[in-house]
Amino acid sequence: MKGREFKDAMYDGLAKLLKALSNPYRLEIIEMLSQGEKSVEGIVQTTTLTFANASQHLQVLKNNNIVKARKEKQYVFYSIINDEFLSLYQHVIKYAVQEIAELEKTLNRQREDNNASNAVSLDELETMLQNKDVLLMDVRPAFEFEFGHITGAMSVPMNEMMSKLKSFSKDKEIIAYCRGPFCVLADEAVRILSEQGYSIRRLDEGYPEWKIKNLN
Amino acid sequence: MKGREFKDAMYDGLAKLLKALSNPYRLEIIEMLSQGEKSVEGIVQTTTLTFANASQHLQVLKNNNIVKARKEKQYVFYSIINDEFLSLYQHVIKYAVQEIAELEKTLNRQREDNNASNAVSLDELETMLQNKDVLLMDVRPAFEFEFGHITGAMSVPMNEMMSKLKSFSKDKEIIAYCRGPFCVLADEAVRILSEQGYSIRRLDEGYPEWKIKNLN
DNA sequence: CAAGTATTCAATAGATATATTGAATACTTG
DNA sequence: CAAGTATTCAATATATCTATTGAATACTTG
Structure with missing residues (x-):
């Protein structure tokens, strides 16, 4: 593999991971799954998503090594793939809240209210x-x-x-x-x-x- | 602001940041700028991007608080906005290389070669x-x-x-x-x-x- | 095995992202 | 101020992402 091909492969893979994270509903799903595993129904109940839509978002997360699925009876339980990812996600949140003025402001106003x-x-x-x-x-x-x-x-x-x-x-x-x-x-x-x-x-x-x- | 509105605002803002990161060329630009500030021309020389395209990617990064710009003479010098972002970026890279099998494999093969x-x-x-x-x-x-x-x-x-x-x-x-x-x-x-x-x-x-x- | 339930699939229309092109702007230097 | 250079803008065609819809699948339970 030439240098250019190698770099393209690495950056494409990395971008794929970040693309999977770049959707507000998927981020909300990640927050919910950070509390422990949940079925698709569990996700639907705590978000505004429809069943089919939640299922699709969960599959995007699964295909990108962010969540894993476990089947039990009729239910599919999803959970965060590992603690390393959870730690990375928390780093993103912390950065966003501390360094992005708009988000910091929104958070502070909410807390003040x-x-x-x-x-x-x-x-x-x-x-x-x-x-x-x-x-x-x-x-x-x-x-x-x-x-x-x-x-x-x-x-x-x-x-x-x-x-x-x-x-x-x-x-x-x-x-x-x-x-x-x-x-x-x-x-x-x-x-x-x-x-x-x-x-x-x-x-x-x-x-x-x-x-x-x-x-x- | 209602709870739902607040959450939507936070997750939208977070998704916006991650969307700005979810492009392979922008990731390569970030790697280049991690070495020190560079003009648009400097970026063009080390990537396969055209001038206009590089400029547009840089503006996406700028509008999302990832890089900052400094003007000197005719040149615009871009650099990573702060060390906190650089640290976050490195966490992403480290996670991807260690936990995503496909990327780990590509990296190892490159090193073996x-x-x-x-x-x-x-x-x-x-x-x-x-x-x-x-x-x-x-x-x-x-x-x-x-x-x-x-x-x-x-x-x-x-x-x-x-x-x-x-x-x-x-x-x-x-x-x-x-x-x-x-x-x-x-x-x-x-x-x-x-x-x-x-x-x-x-x-x-x-x-x-x-x-x-x-x-x- | 029939009925019920949880989840996924497939197709599609609308929204968003991207690369390309050619022109416009802003600044410097003679 | 004219010419040159670095950068940005604007328009557009193509590609990708997303939500919605209705149907299909897989599994359980009676």
């Missing part, structure tokens, strides 16, 4: 958990919590929030987290609970970031 | 430079060397290789490097010099990887 500007980083959370008596609250749906969650967290899905609300002490500081920096569940939790007089902040990141950080 | 399979990593290079008397050879064009190079390297551009060849000792181990893992100059250097009986290996990475690694 929900009184969630004073987000806690994963590093801060770690020292807080060691030194203080904080309530770490996982506000994702229960089955995502079951697939995996931050050590020491309590599962309080958003739909159960109001009924469980009374059982929380207003003296204890609460940290809410969900799927990642783009997940709005934690923002909503902050808005609702701070309106009720609780001391609550959100985690800047989410469960997948914690998982990658604690792999060693 | 040039007797360059026994590449040295940046970590290995560091200990080698401390313990042995090795000749570190930068085989990129001279002006790229001048923009920046690995500490202790000697500039031996490929077009001067044959004339300078006589001055190298066959007893000393040689490590050749160029622009990065995809750069073929180092492979060619290995093939040529090993045929001449020299003890030579290539660096797995290139100058930009060394630069990011040594930022602190």
